[in-house]
Amino acid sequence: MMNIPSRGEEPRTTEEIYAEAQDFLKQYFESIKRENSQSHLERLQEVKDQLLNTGTYQLKTAELVFGTKLAWRNSTRCIGRIQWKKLQVFDCREVTTASGMFESLCTHIKYGTNKGNIRSAITVFPQRTDGKHDYRIWNPQLINYAGYREPDGTVLGDPKSIKFTEICMQLGWKPARTAWDILPLVLSAEGKDPEFFEIPREIVMEVPLSHPTLDWFEELGLRWYALPAVSGMRFDCGGLEFTANAFNGWYMSSEIACRNLCDSNRYNILEKVASKMNLDTLTTTSLWKDKALLEVNVAVLHSYHKHNVTIVDHHAASDSFMKHLEIENRTRNGCPADWIWIVPPMSSSLTSVFHQEMALYYIRPSYEYQEYAWETHQWTTHAKGKMAAANKKYHFRQIAKLVKLTSKLFARALSKRIKATILYATETGKSEQYAKELGEIFGHAFNAQVHCMAEYDMFSIEHETLLLVVTSTFGNGEPPANGLAFAEYLVHLLYSEQDNSGESSTGSVKMPTPKSLMRGTSMLDSHRDYRKQLSRLESTRSTGTVSSEDNIGPLSNVRFAVFALGSSAYPKFCHFGKNIDKFLGNLGGERILNVETGDEMCGQEQQFRSWASNIFQLCCETFCLDDSEMVKQAKESMSAKPLTEQTVTFAKPTTTVPLQSALAKTFRRHLLSCKVRENVILGDRSTERATIFVDLEHSDEFKYSPGDHVGVLPCNREEIVEGVLKRLTDEEDCDKPLQLHRLTEELKINGVRKSWEPDVRLPSVSIRELFTRFLDITTPPSTFLLDYLSTKCTNEEEEKKLKLLAKDSNAYDDWRHYKYPTLAEVLEEFPSANPQTSIEPSFHLPKDIATPIIMVGPGTGVAPFRGFWHHRAYEYKKNISKSKTGFMWLIFGCRTKGVDLYKEEKNEALGNGVLNKTSLALSREEGIKKKYVQELLEEEGKEVCDILLNRNGHFYVCGDCKMAEDVQQKLKKLLMKYSGMTNQDVTEYISGMMDDNRYHEDIFGITLRTAEVQSASRETARKRRLESTHSLS
Structure with a gap:
């Protein structure tokens, strides 16, 4: 490869562009394994056509992202290239103004800084066309400190920035003139004269420097910024030149300590630090420069770590580059590198890169140096450098776009695994x-x-x-x-x-x-x-x-x-x-x-x-x-068994906890111990179904709202527990506390480590207590447990049947749904062979008591509504005027009049004005047409819609999931009928009611033993399974 010098400012010819484009697109399509494919050939033709018609062409987004990463990979002077794949690309080629550039660069600064967790990023602005309409970022770096030449010849601030600081001041910038003034961004779009923009101070993260042992170091008042963002280079990709771009990585400590602070042409603090250290600066044999330089490096690393800002020391950076070099040599037979720049400016011979021979050559895509913008810009004003643009001060809230994270740099992984x-x-x-x-x-x-x-x-x-x-x-x-x-x-x-x-x-x-x-x-x-x-x-x-x-x-x-x-x-x-x-x-x-x-x-x-x-x-x-x-x-x-005698065991517990605490931790609920005051069967006792009213009493007061659920944590029935315990082969006492342990495997870099660890979910209680209160033994066992039981069978036929149930999902589903056995029943079925809680919804009365409410609750769904009217009755007892309370309407459904739950209470509430209206739907009453709550809604549709649309009413539904869905669909039709809204409008309106907490659902699933729904559910599941099988085939 030849050594490619800077091209200068002359634009390429279309022939030169196409030659470069061919080479780049070859690399791109190779990377996606599409070289010489139809897509590759069509893309080349597309580029050629664009060049003939416009003199240039546009990179596609994926090509631009690939090119920016590859240019970083090819950067001969960058020691941190091992992270080249982790680059966030901000494609700002649509920006056409300097203010738009400024907003984009503020976004870049905010994103890259990331509160100190630095993320590499690049922002790319429009490419060069004819060389007369270039976009340029005049700042060599996005963030830099100003430098001022004082009358006595000394420099305040950064000497490297003196020339650019003068340009900023000629443009109208009025600095505070301190050693740490952040320079404004000077930007030009489409070849126009530049504008300057002050960077909002709140988006620039700076690190005050201190030392872990030298207390006086902090008194020096030194600082540096977190984000090193190079902005004066040209991105050369596919024959196109992007003259305005900003790229940031993260700092290596020696860049700040050696080059920026201690270099004699920069802040030059070395002698000041040496004096504070009481070093002999009159002779070089004292190595005062080396000692002072070391402490400045220590201070930089300490300070950045103290403030949680990403930084890397020169030894770690060198090692990472050697790893990168190894990978590059293996994957693409070489890695261009400039030894002079790669080797750190301190402790050079102690780093691994010092002894590494490197080949310096240049390949594209690349980031290349270009002339300073102020040296090449063609001014349109009459007096060069005299133009004073309006001083633009922006607050970050006005300009910063919240750009979300997409990449992670310097992930602190415990191992090299993904x-x-x-x-x-x-x-x-x-x-x-x-x-x-x-x-x-x-x-x-x-x-x-x-x-x-x-x-x-x-x-x-x-x-x-x-x-x-x-x-x-x-x-x-x-x-x-x-x-x-x-x-x-x-x-x-x-x-x-x-x-x-x-x-x-x-x-x-x-x-x-x-x-x-x-x-x-x-x-x-x-x-x-x-x-x-x-x-x-x-x-x-x-x-x-x-x-x-x-x-x-x-x-x-x-x-x-x-x-x-x-x-x-x-x-x-x-x-x-x-x-x-x-x-x-x-x-x-x-x-x-x-x-x-x-x-x-x-x-x-x-x-x-x-x-x-x-x-x-x-x-x-x-x-x-x-x-x-x-x-x-x-x-x-x-393919191994998850539960065997080799992977679980019981051991003596080191500690025990009270039962209520153990239950609360296991089931993640706050538990209260209550006394049952009353247990009453509601409705007609002769009906096939029973609804039970349970009155609970708690000794202390506790907070709740009307409509809250009470989740009951039951015990498994004693006969089921005993049926399981009697089949255990272990004859030890089932009533003594034990702790379940599991054999865990943890993969370490040096191999797999196995250890016995206490189970994190189950507490230290007796086996009887586990089966009584903590394990589900009333629903069919899992296929894994059946598979395990098959290995414990002495009867060959039983073993075969259990294996079939464990492996054949159809057989398992048929067996599970038909028998729905408890664990004890399974053990009885295979004599030769061995475990959920209520939800607390947000289902409460409106805060404004004047709000009208409609309550739809068939069957046991009436329960929370009973709480509602009891609460309203209580409010009346507190002398709240009935004229101030909202309309309360109960729409209730049940099978027959004999199971009209709380009929007397409802009539009393209606008579007392607590309930303003009740409606009853009967679905199984002889001599009466079958009716569900949905039909009641339709009959009362006009009033329902008036309450919801014109009176800001609340709508409550409590019951099973299918009923709730049917009610919602019926309500949609009613709203369309009486409001003129479209289907989409109604969907959004109901969704808005839910968001505004005006549409409330308290729904539950279907009991698996309910015959009338089980067959339908099974059929749906079968169809789903068959559809899945057909789609796979």
Whole structure:
């Protein structure tokens, strides 16, 4: 390779541009394994046509991202190039004004600084055309200190900046004249005369320097800025020259200490420091310069670490470059490097790079030096340098666009393995269980970390390399409580760049709220085109696919997959998980595998096992780990039994906790001990169903609101517990406290470490207490437990049947739904062979007692509404005027008049004016036409809509999920009929009611033993499974 000097300022000819373009596009298409493909040839022709028509051409987004990274990789003087793939690209080629450049560069400074966790980034402005309309950043660095020549010949500030400081002052800048004045940005667009802009001080992070042992060092008043952003170089890519760009990495300590502070042509503090150290500066044999220089370096490192600002010492930087050199020599047979610049300015011979021979040659794309803008600019004003632009002072809130994170620099990994973050959201613990199992699988080959969404640092999501989500759906499509904040953050992330860039709609359309988007798919789908919104958020994603440019966003450096748990008994099956998958994709994440659903009604466990195996294999392939020995171990572990006598054991507990505390910790609920005052069967005792009223008494007062649920934590029936205990082969006392231990495996760099660790969920209690209060033994055992039981059978036929149930999902589902056995019943069925809680919704009365409410609650759904009218009656007793309270209307449904729950109470409340109106729907009463609450709504539609539309009323629904969905659909039709709104308008109106807390749902699923719904649910699950099978085939 020849040594390429600076080209000067003459633009290239179209022939020269095309030759360079050919070479660059060859590199680009090679990187995505498409060299000489049809796409490659078509792109070359497209470039040629553009050159013939316009004299230039435009790089595509993916090409620009690739080129900026490759130019960093080719930078001969950069010691930190090992991070060349981790570069955030801000594509600002659409900017046409100096003020637009300024806003973009403020964004860059804010993004790159990141509160001290420095992230590498580059901002690119429009390319050179004819050489007369160049865009230029006049500052050699975005952030720099001014330098002033004093009358006595001394320099205040940075001597390197004297000339540029004078130019800024000629333009009208009025500095404070201190040693640490931050220079304004001087920018010119389209060849026009420059404008200066003062950088908002709040976005510039500075580090005051102190020393860990020399207390006087802080008194020197030294400081330096956190972000080293070079802005005077030219980016040369594909024959195109980008004369205005800003690139930042992070500081090496010797750059600040040696070059900036101690260099005799800069701040020159060396002798001052030596004097403070009482060193002999009159003779070089005292090595005073070396000693003082060392302490300044110590101070810089100490100060940056103290303020949590990214910095690297010259030894670590040298080692990283040697590693980079090794990789480059192996992957592309060489690495251009300028030894003079790579070798650090202190302790040179102690660093690994000092002894390394280097080859200096130049290849493109590249960052090249160019003449200072003030030396080449053609002024349009009559008096060069006399033009004083208006002093523009901007506050960051006015100009800074909140640019979200997409990359992570200097990740402090415990090992060299790729980080895999596994997030879960759960109401019952099932998602958590699956997430932890996934963590154990991925722990063999990845640095796997499992977090609950509520405990996860959401700002880290843009830093992730691999993100796996395991989540359930609560109620009718809502997020689990511990997943709501995460969902809201994703929505915020989706719209923040659009809002801050000024590209969002300024019309009357209301921006959907997080809950709105999570609740329904129509609005989510209508906001899926995110690529245009993120024109400045170009990704650090590998350009490994042709379509990568179509999916750029804040998470473009993130690869992800989602496993969604749910029940097909609910209309919005796995709704939350599916929406999380959509959001991650819309935010630019790379989907490794389409979202997989696990149906509680049909083979959920088998679906998870299959998905876990598939996603692990795909991730290993994605990160080139499939031939790793660790991966082989992981695959072996996936086929091994999870529970055996070798992996779990009981031991004597070191501590015990009170039962109530243990239950509260295990089930993550605040528990109260109550006394049952009354237990009454409501309605007709002769009916096939029974509804029981339970009156509870608590000794102390506690806070609650009308409409709150009381979750009951029951014991398993004694006969079921005894049925399990009598089958245990261990004859030890079942009533003495024990602690469950699990055999854990932790992969260390030097191998696998096994150890017995106490189970984090189950407390130290007796085996009887575990089976009575902590373990679910009343629902069918999992396939894994059945598989384990098969190994304990002495009867060959029973062993075969258990293995069939464990391996064949159809057989398991049929057996599970038909028999729905408890664990004790399973043990009885196989005599030769061995474990969820209520949700507390936000379902309360309006704060304004004058607000009218409509309550729809068939069957036991009337329970919270009883609390409502009791509370209203209590308010009347406190002398609250009935004229001040809102209209209260109960719409109730039941099978027959005999099960009209709380009939007498309702009549009394109606007579006393507590309830203003009641409506009753009977679905099984002889001699009366079948009617459901939906039909009652239709009959009263005009009044219902008047209350909601004109009187700002609240609408409450309590009951099973199917009824709640039917009621909502009926209400939509009524609103369309009586308001004239379109279907989309009504959907948004109801969503708005939910956001404003005017539409309340308190819904629950379907009891699995209910015959009338079980067959329908099973049929739905079967169809889903068949559709999935057909789509795979």
